[in-house]
Amino acid sequence: MLWLSKVYGIPAGMHASQVWxxxxxxEGSEFGxxxxxxxxxxxxxILGVKNSTTNWAVLRECGQxxxxxxxxxxxxxxxNSMLDSNSETLRRVLKAGLHLAxxxxxxxxxxxxxxxxxLQSSAMFKQKMLRATQVPMQEFICDLRFRHLKVWKEADFxxxxxxxxxxxxxxxSRIRLRAHHxx
Numbered sequence: 001m002l003w004l005s006k007v008y009g010i011p012a013g014m015h016a017s018q019v020w021x022x023x024x025x026x027e028g029s030e031f032g033x034x035x036x037x038x039x040x041x042x043x044x045x046i047l048g049v050k051n052s053t054t055n056w057a058v059l060r061e062c063g064q065x066x067x068x069x070x071x072x073x074x075x076x077x078x079x080n081s082m083l084d085s086n087s088e089t090l091r092r093v094l095k096a097g098l099h100l101a102x103x104x105x106x107x108x109x110x111x112x113x114x115x116x117x118x119l120q121s122s123a124m125f126k127q128k129m130l131r132a133t134q135v136p137m138q139e140f141i142c143d144l145r146f147r148h149l150k151v152w153k154e155a156d157f158x159x160x161x162x163x164x165x166x167x168x169x170x171x172x173s174r175i176r177l178r179a180h181h182x183x
Contacts, residue, residue, distance in 0.1 A: 001046045002062050009039055013067050018078040021071035022111040027118030027147060030066040031055050039067060056151050065148060072144055075112050076135050083134060095132055102130075119143045 013035050024033045031037065043058050044051060059066060082094045094109075101110035113129050116122040120143050128135050 002043075002064075005039070005042060005046065005062075006064060009042070010064075010067065010070060013039065014070060014074060017067075017071040018075045019108065021068075022075060022108060022115065024068055025072045025075065025112070025115035027115075030068045030148075033067065036067045065145075069144060069148060072115070073137075073141060076137065076140055079112065079129065080134050080137065083132060098130055098132055118147050120146060 021033070024030070024036070031040070040055055040058055041051075043062050043064070044053060047053075047058065047061060049058065055066075079094075082090055085091055097107055097109040100107045101113060104110060105114070109129070113126045116125045116129075119125060119140075121139060125135055125140060125143075
């Protein structure tokens with residue numbers, strides 16, 4: 001079931017995400033989309049854990065990334081392909097959108113350039129985008145993965161007993177003790 005969700009669910013959630021998904025690309029909004037919530041609900045059913053199990057723990061246990069990862073990757077890939085396009089009109093529209101980004105924060109270029117915040121090389125990525133040069137995909141993907149793994153790196157340094165929330169202890173112990181339906 002996990003493979004089926006990865007093979008069919010994630011590609012189905014990718015349809016035109018480069019355009020409508022920009023709202024969910026900023027750090028901290030990984031789980032804001034209804035599509036992400038439905039995906040997590042199905043993963044919880046597959047695992048057989050309660051709805052109160054944290055989102056990051058469910059994704060980590062299933063070996064999956066938030067949909068935000070794929071949407072952000074698709075947006076940058078779209079941007080890079082627009083720069084390399086054979087269509088002069090498309091390149092002009094992109095450059096006009098980049099120029100518009102300095103005046104209007106609701107345009108696509110402004111939304112994408114603003115969500116680089118939280119990445120280690122955010123200034124470089126934003127500068128490359130606004131100057132209409134290629135965003136290096138390998139560096140971008142590594143940086144985005146680091147941003148998502150930052151949640152776990154912070155958890156590694158904290159003691160679960162020091163956290164004053166019962167459900168945190170329960171969720172981590174449930175996943176670590178394999179108290180779910182995976183074998």
